Amino acid sequence: MYMKKLFLLALVTLFMYSCGSGDRGQLVGVKGKKWYPEKPKGMALIPGGSFIMGKSEEDIADASDAPAKTVTVRAFYMDETEITNAEYRQFVEWVKDSIVRTNLAIMADMMGETPGNGGIGEYAFMDADTSNLSVYQKYMLENYTGMGETGYEGRMLNRRVDLEWNINDYPDEFYAEVMDSMYIPSEESYNGIRTINVQKLKFQYDWIDIQAAARDKKGSRKDHIKHEEIMIYPDTTVWIKDFSYSYNEPMHNDYFWHDAYGDYPVVGVSWKQAKAFCAWRSKYLNDYNRSKGKQPANQFRLPTEEEWEYAARGGIESGKYPWGGPYILNDRGCFMANFKPLRGDYAADEALYTVEAKSYEPNDYGLYNMAGNVSEWTNSSYDPNAYEYVSTMNPNTLDDDNQRKVIRGGSWKDVAYFLQVSTRDYEYQDTARSYIGFRTVQDYMGTDVTQSK
Incomplete structure (x- = not known):
């Protein structure tokens, strides 16, 4: 009797799937989003x-x-x-912003500060407070983040809060320490002006050598993924x-x-x-x-x-x-x-x-x-x-x-x-x-x- 019920259930499921799809059993292809160039x-x-x-x-x-x-x-x-110059400066400013936010988030993590505590804690990684994370975000945080040289790879930066560049508006000494590290040493400045140390402005990205991967019949895809770090x-x-x-x-x-x-x-x-x-x-x-x-x-x-x-x-x-x-x-x-x-x-x-x-x-x-x-x-x-x-x-x-x-x-x-x-x-x-x-x-x-x- 149990096997008979399972068989009937399978028939009903198959019938509902074939009749409810609307394709009348024809090859219509997967319907994706309408795309416009x-x-x-x-x-x-x-x-x-x-x-x-x-x-x-x-x-x-x-x-x-x-x-x-x-x-x-x-x-x-x-x-x-x-x-x-203006377009390339947008690139430079984005990289500078990302590096500063990363350094602030790392400092907040080292100090055990989280959003809501004020000061540098407002710049902590977005996943520092796990109560607002989705199930998927929690899974990724527990299983895939930090799998790199620094241990902070994959963490989400907080871009919702503005950076403070005016020294009179720094929220605390930890923030001041991070910002100070981004500028040239005081002994290299003149006329009282300290500028950003441009050698710290590095962009990292990965790309895959498709030509090499297509011709490599024995290797793995990961063998042809290249990592670049460029000033x-x-x-x-x-x-x-x-x-x-x-x-x-x-x-x-x-x-x-x-x-x-x-x-x-x-x-x-x-x-x-x-x-x-x-x-x-x-x-x-x-x-x-x-x-x-x-x-x-x-x-x-x-x-x-x-x-x-x-x-x-x-x-x-x-x-x-x-x-x-x-x-x-x-x-x-x-x-x-x-x-x-x-x-x-x-x-x-x-x-x-x-x-x-x-x-x-x-x-x-x-x-x-x-x-x-x-x-x-x-x-x-x-x-x-x-x-x-x-x-x-x-x-x-x-x-x-x-x-x-x-x-x-x-x-x-x-x-x-x-x-x-x-x-x-x-x-x-x-x-x-x-x-x-x-x-x-x-x-x-x-x-x-x-x-x-």
């Missing part, structure tokens, strides 16, 4: 398509590193401008080190942090720092999407050099410059980019150093300063023979063992040759320069968008 702020959609990459005219520099080759790239979003503050001394017997102290002192230069392209950033910025920007957006119950967005990244050249051409076949060419003056006799014209007359193009990121006319894709202003990091390693062997579909030459990374577009201190869309140049990945910046891209998802001919 969302163009990131400040980016332009670059339609996918094919183009002739490389030198279409005489190679006057005899570099022999860019033979003409037809390649195809998929659609992607690209920043309309180079990443500006992210730009090297402002490049304005001095890049030029001998030249007075550039005002640029060293003011260019990155002063609001007067907020809309100018950030410089003094290495390839590794540019990659860290991409990782942070991806995290920053997806943390917000997660909080709103939205689907995650694709990762921001540096463009491949083929994507960069395709975007720089703006859909113009065989153009010499982003505006087509072959001239660098418009019909009013004005230079069309910020570079070094007339054998070194820097002022002839109405700029001595960099200019605001939205200067001069954009190309036909709506991208500004794809020629001049600052050269731009790409995600590709430089190999003079790369065009001979890269794929014709979404080509990319990224070799972790090759520290020479491709830069494109020329800069404010370069002659016109480096402004050409097909000219290749490189710099070492751990190097920062006063004339190299970057812009980011994001893969386009959804119905394919291609360039109509």
